Amino acid sequence: MQEIVKLIIGCLVLVIGYFIGIILARQTKDELKSGQKWFKLIIFISLIGGLIGLIIRNDVIMFGFFFIAVVTSRSLITERNKK
DSSP states (O other): OHHHHHHHHHHHHHHHHHHHHHHHHHHOHHHHHHTHHHHHHHHHHHHHHHHHHHHTTOHHHHHHHHHHHHHHHHHHHHHHHHO
């Protein structure tokens, strides 16, 4: 039961990260234009870290890295759609 609650909370945090990414994209337009290659690198590293957290079964590492990936990728996608 406790594991299910942890997973539900982690998924809710990832959903909140989606909306945080949209807000950050609106507030930091200049940084997104000049640093797109760095944002893509952050997404790549975060996805690898999330997969490693999944493999070693560490929920904190997995959800932490996936949160970073969701926020960063949503920021980039929102910026691309505005062009």
